[in-house]
Amino acid sequence: MTDPVLRLENIVKTFPGVRALDGVSFSVMPGEVHALMGENGAGKSTLMKVLGGIHQPTEGAIYIGDDRVTMAGPLEAKAKGIVFIHQELSLAEELSVAENIYLGELPRKRFGRVDWATLTERTNAILGKLNVGFDARTRVGDLSIANQQMVEIARALTVDAKAVIFDEPTASLTDAEKVVLFDVIADLKAGGVGIIYISHRMEEIFRITDRISILRDGQYQGTVNTAETDEESVTQMMIGRQLDLSRNASHHQLGEVAIEVRGLSCGKLYTDISFDIRRGEVVGFYGLVGAGRTEIAETLFGLRRPSAGQILLGGVETQIHSPDEAIAHGISLVPEDRKGQGLVLGMNCRDNMTLPQVDRLASGPFVAEGEEIKIFDKYRDQLDIRTPGWRQKVGNLSGGNQQKIVIGKWLSMHPDVLIVDEPTRGIDVGSKSEIHKLLRELAAQGYAVMVISSEMPEVLHVSDRIIAMYSGRIIRTFRSEDVTEDSLIQAISGIGPGAQATEVA
Structure with a gap:
């Protein structure tokens, strides 16, 4: 039987008054994608910091192959073939893509001069594998957050890695970029590299992983084969209880219209947007990245100036030029980041x-x-x-x-109107359930709630109505009891009925 490329045995980590890890064992096989899951605070980050040498274990041992090792820090971990791709970006924005990827390891000529030609050639070769739309000389600060994440991923391809740890790698990626990432992971897997994949997104876990290990309150709960389990079982291992995963079925009384938008446009970002939200109602905005959802929210909060259209609060047309004015008019925004x-x-x-x-x-x-x-x-x-x-x-x-x-x-x-953009991004499944319950309770208390989300289960779970957007336009508006997953996917893809806004009766 093949030996693990990486093994952690009975890891204990204590801080003053806290036992963050309590005898955790974890192993990764060559060519395996191994998910590490748990609620926020379960110990995942602490375990990875022990592996990366940021924390030294209070007890326990780390093995790479058959060799017991001690990690003095991230550079030593990388030298031993353990590569981290963090959710929080750690890039120097003023430097080029190439300089960021090879930071600390720039190829040199005589007298210590940087070999720029070799640096550019190596970097472009790696970027070619990732199928990105920028090159080695691009300034990192000029890239989108999603492309900056791809630069982080490119770093992993510069070394002869034994194990690569991906921490929420798709948090800032578009659907197309996710496909590229998964192809990269498949290539690493085919090359015998062990992958540790940390994510709260169940659909990704069940799509690309081979095994799942679960932590709860710093303790190891077990490892299961992905093909032999399901989302409900994994969730129960993570949080010790069942979750309400049903669609929104609230039937409380709706109040008057709190906010109405008529023909709102903002240059090329979105065009001719019309909708309203009543007190006691949750309206979900669903669409692909770039559909214009966040830009609408920013306009309502005074961060963008519309090029056309009206905003009515309590039936009165209102001009909103700044966040201060939005707050004064009873609008609040919980931002995506x-x-x-x-x-x-x-x-x-x-x-x-x-x-x-x-x-x-x-x-x-x-x-x-x-x-x-x-x-x-x-x-x-x-x-x-x-x-x-x-x-x-x-x-x-x-x-x-x-x-x-x-x-x-x-x-x-x-506020009268609460706008929440990606309310559960980067949050574990247990906390997601609490946030969803909270949003429904706020609506029941009479708030008008606008929820922007990229997760279909989320908008289905919390919304009374769902507005589907594509390429800066509202395609269809659905009532939660009538929408189907197929019709929602068609709408946000710009296909099917409804080249114009349509109310499903």
């Missing part, structure tokens, strides 16, 4: 929660700390935010709790 746009990771939970209303809470040069704590306590309890207290830095919270902090921040402003 919660870490980059929604939170200040180095600040504590209380200060993040009350950031939009510091002026209101200030008395002269001082902020009313007691009032801030009251606001934090209220929404911590209402949203079930799990944190030791308000002093905890937001950057130390799990993804699900970070998202709740962002939602609580905007709920504390008492």
